[in-house]
Amino acid sequence: MAFVLGKLKFVFRCKKISFKNSLPKRCWASFPNISTINSIYTSEKFGQIRVEGWIIGIRKLKELLFIDVSDGSCPKKLQLTVDKNKVPKDLSYGASVKASGLLQTNKNNQIEVLVDDIKLVGKCHLNDGYPFAQRTPYNPNHDREFIHLRPRTQPFSSLLRIRHKIFLTFNELLDSDGFFNINIPVLTTNDCEGGGEVFMVKPDNNSLIKDMIKENKIEKQNEDEVFFGSKTYLTVSGQLHLEAVSRALKKVYSLGPTFRAENSRSRLHLSEFYMLEAEIAFINNINDINSVIELLLKKSIDKILSNYSEEIQSYYKLTGIKHEEQLNILNRILNENFTTITYNEAFDILDKKRNLFKQYPKKDETFSKEHELYLVEYNNGIPIFIVEWPEKSKPFYMKSVENLSDKVEAVDLLCPNVGELCGGGVREDNYDILKQKLMKENLDSKLDWYLQLRNFGNVRTGGFGMGFERFLQLLLGITNIKDTIPFPRWPHNCKL
Amino acid sequence: MAFVLGKLKFVFRCKKISFKNSLPKRCWASFPNISTINSIYTSEKFGQIRVEGWIIGIRKLKELLFIDVSDGSCPKKLQLTVDKNKVPKDLSYGASVKASGLLQTNKNNQIEVLVDDIKLVGKCHLNDGYPFAQRTPYNPNHDREFIHLRPRTQPFSSLLRIRHKIFLTFNELLDSDGFFNINIPVLTTNDCEGGGEVFMVKPDNNSLIKDMIKENKIEKQNEDEVFFGSKTYLTVSGQLHLEAVSRALKKVYSLGPTFRAENSRSRLHLSEFYMLEAEIAFINNINDINSVIELLLKKSIDKILSNYSEEIQSYYKLTGIKHEEQLNILNRILNENFTTITYNEAFDILDKKRNLFKQYPKKDETFSKEHELYLVEYNNGIPIFIVEWPEKSKPFYMKSVENLSDKVEAVDLLCPNVGELCGGGVREDNYDILKQKLMKENLDSKLDWYLQLRNFGNVRTGGFGMGFERFLQLLLGITNIKDTIPFPRWPHNCKL
Numbered sequence: 001m002a003f004v005l006g007k008l009k010f011v012f013r014c015k016k017i018s019f020k021n022s023l024p025k026r027c028w029a030s031f032p033n034i035s036t037i038n039s040i041y042t043s044e045k046f047g048q049i050r051v052e053g054w055i056i057g058i059r060k061l062k063e064l065l066f067i068d069v070s071d072g073s074c075p076k077k078l079q080l081t082v083d084k085n086k087v088p089k090d091l092s093y094g095a096s097v098k099a100s101g102l103l104q105t106n107k108n109n110q111i112e113v114l115v116d117d118i119k120l121v122g123k124c125h126l127n128d129g130y131p132f133a134q135r136t137p138y139n140p141n142h143d144r145e146f147i148h149l150r151p152r153t154q155p156f157s158s159l160l161r162i163r164h165k166i167f168l169t170f171n172e173l174l175d176s177d178g179f180f181n182i183n184i185p186v187l188t189t190n191d192c193e194g195g196g197e198v199f200m201v202k203p204d205n206n207s208l209i210k211d212m213i214k215e216n217k218i219e220k221q222n223e224d225e226v227f228f229g230s231k232t233y234l235t236v237s238g239q240l241h242l243e244a245v246s247r248a249l250k251k252v253y254s255l256g257p258t259f260r261a262e263n264s265r266s267r268l269h270l271s272e273f274y275m276l277e278a279e280i281a282f283i284n285n286i287n288d289i290n291s292v293i294e295l296l297l298k299k300s301i302d303k304i305l306s307n308y309s310e311e312i313q314s315y316y317k318l319t320g321i322k323h324e325e326q327l328n329i330l331n332r333i334l335n336e337n338f339t340t341i342t343y344n345e346a347f348d349i350l351d352k353k354r355n356l357f358k359q360y361p362k363k364d365e366t367f368s369k370e371h372e373l374y375l376v377e378y379n380n381g382i383p384i385f386i387v388e389w390p391e392k393s394k395p396f397y398m399k400s401v402e403n404l405s406d407k408v409e410a411v412d413l414l415c416p417n418v419g420e421l422c423g424g425g426v427r428e429d430n431y432d433i434l435k436q437k438l439m440k441e442n443l444d445s446k447l448d449w450y451l452q453l454r455n456f457g458n459v460r461t462g463g464f465g466m467g468f469e470r471f472l473q474l475l476l477g478i479t480n481i482k483d484t485i486p487f488p489r490w491p492h493n494c495k496l
Numbered sequence: 497m498a499f500v501l502g503k504l505k506f507v508f509r510c511k512k513i514s515f516k517n518s519l520p521k522r523c524w525a526s527f528p529n530i531s532t533i534n535s536i537y538t539s540e541k542f543g544q545i546r547v548e549g550w551i552i553g554i555r556k557l558k559e560l561l562f563i564d565v566s567d568g569s570c571p572k573k574l575q576l577t578v579d580k581n582k583v584p585k586d587l588s589y590g591a592s593v594k595a596s597g598l599l600q601t602n603k604n605n606q607i608e609v610l611v612d613d614i615k616l617v618g619k620c621h622l623n624d625g626y627p628f629a630q631r632t633p634y635n636p637n638h639d640r641e642f643i644h645l646r647p648r649t650q651p652f653s654s655l656l657r658i659r660h661k662i663f664l665t666f667n668e669l670l671d672s673d674g675f676f677n678i679n680i681p682v683l684t685t686n687d688c689e690g691g692g693e694v695f696m697v698k699p700d701n702n703s704l705i706k707d708m709i710k711e712n713k714i715e716k717q718n719e720d721e722v723f724f725g726s727k728t729y730l731t732v733s734g735q736l737h738l739e740a741v742s743r744a745l746k747k748v749y750s751l752g753p754t755f756r757a758e759n760s761r762s763r764l765h766l767s768e769f770y771m772l773e774a775e776i777a778f779i780n781n782i783n784d785i786n787s788v789i790e791l792l793l794k795k796s797i798d799k800i801l802s803n804y805s806e807e808i809q810s811y812y813k814l815t816g817i818k819h820e821e822q823l824n825i826l827n828r829i830l831n832e833n834f835t836t837i838t839y840n841e842a843f844d845i846l847d848k849k850r851n852l853f854k855q856y857p858k859k860d861e862t863f864s865k866e867h868e869l870y871l872v873e874y875n876n877g878i879p880i881f882i883v884e885w886p887e888k889s890k891p892f893y894m895k896s897v898e899n900l901s902d903k904v905e906a907v908d909l910l911c912p913n914v915g916e917l918c919g920g921g922v923r924e925d926n927y928d929i930l931k932q933k934l935m936k937e938n939l940d941s942k943l944d945w946y947l948q949l950r951n952f953g954n955v956r957t958g959g960f961g962m963g964f965e966r967f968l969q970l971l972l973g974i975t976n977i978k979d980t981i982p983f984p985r986w987p988h989n990c991k992l
Contacts, residue, residue, distance in 0.1 A: 034778075036674060036746075038674070052778045053746075054744070054953045055953075071746055072676075072744050072745035072746045072747075073674060073745075073746065094952050094953045095953050096778075096953040096954060096955045098778070121778070121953075121954070121955055122950075122952075122953050122954025122955055123953075123954070124951075124952045124953045125951050125952060128951055128952075129948075130951075130952050147945075148740045148945040148946075148948065148949060149740075149948070149949075149952065151740065151741045151743070151744035151745060152743070152744040152952075152953075157744050157745060160676060160678065160741065160744075160745060161676055161745070163679075164671070164676040164677045164678070167667075167677055167679075168667060168668075168671055168677070171663075171664060171667060172664075175660070175664055178532060178534070178569060180568075180656060180657055180660040181660045181663055181664070182656065182660070182982050183659075183663075183753070183770060183981065183982060184982070184983070185753075185768060185982075185983040185985060185990075185992075186682060186730075186753050186755075186768055187755075187767065187768050187985050187990055188990065188992065189990045189991070189992070190992060191700070197699075197701070198699075198700045198701075199697045199698065199699055199700065200697070200698060200699075200700040201695045201696070201697055201730065202695065202696060203693075203694075203695055203696075203757035204687070204694045204695065204696040204727075204729065204757065205693070205694075205757065208757065208759060211759070212759060212987070215759075227757065227759075227767075227987060227988075228767075228985070228987070228988060228989065228990035229988040229989070229990070230990060231700075232990050233700060234682075234697065240992070241982070241983060241992060244644045244645075244647065244992075245647045245656065245982060247647070247648070248550070248568050248647035248648040248653050248656075249568035249569075249647060249653060249656060249657070250532075250549075250567055250568045250569065251568075256752065256753070257679070257681075257682050257752070257753070259682075259683075261699035261700065261701065261704065261723065263704060263707070263708060263711075271683065271723075271724075272681060272682055272683050274679060282530075282548045282592075282594070282617070449643075449644040449991075449992060450644075452625075452644065452645070453644060453645075454618075455620075455621050455624055455626075456590050456618075456620045456621060456624075456626045456645065456648075457550045457551075457590045457591050457592040457617075457618050457619075457620045457648075458592060458617070458618025458619070459592045459617055459618055485679065486678055486679060486680070486681075486737070486741060487680070487681040487737060489681060489683050489724070491708070491723060491724070492723075492724060492725040493724065493725070494681075494683055494684065494685050494724035494725070494726060494728050495685070495945075496681075496684065496685070496686060496736070496737060496740075496945060
């Protein structure tokens with residue numbers, strides 16, 4: 001290996017080759033040469049194969065048993081055709097099996113495995129309280145009672161695969177457009193957005209706290225503040241952190257868990273949920289942010305529908321969603337230009353129909369869910385950006401609209417089914433104005449670092465947050481947000 | 497649009513076409529036709545361009561100013577060549593600018609922009625405490641004092657870009673190998689692994705708690721349990737959750753934040769860190785898990801070095817890492833087969849050299865960092881899997897080794913620089929043995945759901961966890977873990 005100019009590139013290449021040679025071919029599959037059902041339907045050749053999975057259906061016909069198996073790799077099942085005499089004892093719905101045999105198409109032109117050998121791996125003790133039975137559709141409320149077994153249902157395993165692909169899609173789209181993923185902290189000493197809706201955090205171990213108090217040599221320290229030296233919360237938004245990084249990497253995002261300690265059990269709220277947040281430097285005004293939101297939504301829905309149409313169609317079918325209605329909703333999002341109206345315009349539309357609502361809209365306050373949904377309906381299901389919000393309805397960091405001092409450059413995007421999907425804004429970039437706003441909120445010493453960002457190579461930034469689970473609700477027509485996430489948390493519910 | 501068989505596919509396609517037609521061409525860039533420095537060096541044609549960024553260097557030569565600009569898109573800077581008379585007031589190191597001009601190669605064959613127009617966007621008030629100066633390298637300890645400004649340093653902006661790409665690489669590799677990303681919950685009522693090293697969580701708002709106590713109609717409820725109905729913690733591992741899902745989707749993983757309330761300020765520990773956890777169903781024994789770990793490590797390092805070599809080489813240079821030494825370390829990981837030895841073998845190696853260590857190794861206990869690093873050194877820097885661990889040194893859910901009842905099928909992977917990089921194991925899949933183990937730990941009622949998993953279509957599963965930040969330390973030769981994450985948290989430190 002000659003150490004010459006350009007050596008490093010050479011060394012890197014070198015590695016690649018010798019590495020590929022030295023690796024065993026198998027490894028990922030848990031026992032050699034296992035075919036996944038997904039690979040069988042997409043690429044595998046016919047012939048002798050080995051499969052493993054869980055039984056989701058059994059039928060008998062004369063001397064044969066037809067066993068439908070799922071292995072979680074895709075929505076499709078694989079039919080194992082087994083001679084009655086070869087069937088092990090205790091085979092039932094829900095049991096796990098391994099089998100080998102000949103992959104072929106049968107008389108009905110269906111793919112099947114003509115089984116040589118089938119082994120029971122684990123019995124399903126159906127009478128010990130297994131909550132699912134063969135060919136029986138259940139209500140999501142039923143499945144939610146068994147959160148540890150729910151992934152075994154066909155609709156929910158499908159949901160989990162789609163959720164995974166959507167997660168990847170957002171990451172890939174944002175990466176390809178030059179955004180960098182920044183892991184914002186869950187633990188934060190910054191509670192300025194929460195307004196009482198935050199969770200606080202401390203070590204569970206009291207003797208650890210006592211030891212640290214001794215170590216700290218401070219006599220009357222509040223126990224909640226000992227570990228980190230300051231009261232610590234779970235994040236409600238990584239926006240302020242993203243702002244700091246956007247002032248170096250220009251386009252940044254995060255897609256991680258955020259938290260609300262709200263006593264709400266609505267079909268649109270969780271105590272722990274995922275939020276896609278993006279922040280962009282060198283913007284001009286709110287229209288730049290709206291463009292990014294609209295394009296990201298269209299691009300992601302388009303990519304997901306194109307790449308995972310089979311899984312999504314299967315999900316609609318399994319959950320009883322009407323394909324046509326759901327696709328109409330998505331078609332409008334894909335094909336229509338989103339509408340932009342001001343808060344005042346939106347208020348006037350609602351106020352004229354005030355008697356339709358349980359609660360009248362109140363001037364200069366945020367809208368309720370019924371108001372949001374009405375506005376979208378009024379706009380024929382086309383998403384609406386609401387801009388120019390009353391200052392007092394939004395957090396302190398929003399930039400004032402030029403020549404409209406009581407309004408701020410904030411935006412809410414309203415969509416069918418879910419109402420508010422995104423919220424965003426242009427951040428106050430004027431050092432002096434921001435300083436005043438911070439002082440008014442008594443945050444000037446705590447957020448001194450945030451003000452400092454404007455003092456060194458200042459640029460205007462803006463961004464938005466989008467509820468990831470609400471996006472899933474919109475895309476998949478899911479009524480209850482608790483059915484979009486593997487382990488939902490809400491008041492009185494933190495199972496497992 | 498004819499509603500015939502195969503309609504859905506058609507509808508999906510239809511959308512795609514009309515959607516692409518209706519979209520504006522711009523959008524992602526914050527003002528039209530801005531070039532990123534990355535695009536200039538990779539694909540852009542010469543000619544008239546517009547750029548924006550922050551000044552990282554200024555030199556004067558006669559009537560010309562040479563201004564080096566970074567926009568965060570890549571490690572490279574772009575030289576703006578400006579006529580002295582066109583330079584706005586207050587231009588300095590750290591200031592933000594927008595410029596337009598002719599992109600060309602100059603006499604020295606360097607790419608430059610011959611600037612027509614340059615505007616100051618935001619002044620950098622260097623005398624107001626800006627902690628960085630032009631062409632001055634700083635110690636990481638210095639940069640860490642200014643966590644909100646640290647992304648503006650060249651080494652740390654590079655680190656953030658690499659971290660982003662590594663995050664993506666793991667997701668892509670695991671996806672392409674059939675793993676599904678499962679978002680494990682941060683909030684959990686399961687504290688069985690923490691052994692006192694967990695954080696507990698409750699709403700910060702006391703009046704919310706009081707209202708909920710009234711609502712719950714339970715007289716003497718512990719305040720810590722009111723919100724979720726049970727004491728709630730921050731997750732230390734998503735393993736048990738992943739096990740539940742692996743018994744439906746077969747191969748699952750998560751890459752998210754996990755937490756430890758340890759009073760440790762070591763260069764290898766954080767209170768909040770990212771962990772890659774994977775769980776695989778239908779495995780045979782620990783070797784299946786070790787194969788996955790070895791292949792994932794080799795594949796990821798290979799892919800990252802191949803795809804991001806320029807950024808990584810630049811990072812090594814900026815941080816003073818010796819390329820050759822660092823590549824030697826990685827070469828061994830890529831090209832050598834990892835070694836597997838038992839706990840007893842490892843103990844004997846250490847025990848023979850006990851006088852080398854601050855603490856003697858203790859039989860049947862875990863090893864300390866110095867022991868781990870010695871074992872790797874002893875093995876010429878080749879990673880080592882340590883298997884067959886004493887039962888009492890590992891959590892209850894580890895499966896006993898056949899014919900060795902006091903040993904369990906657990907594994908630690910030891911690597912250069914960081915010691916333990918991964919920990920994993922085969923989970924106890926025997927219903928009766930697991931039940932006994934749970935009863936012994938007094939967890940049988942709390943983890944009844946976990947036992948149930950074994951009662952319905954049982955399969956053997958196993959998996960591992962890898963510290964994401966430790967992987968970054970290994971790959972990039974980073975001494976202190978606090979320099980691998982944008983907003984590090986450790987005792988007494990939860991800034992921002």
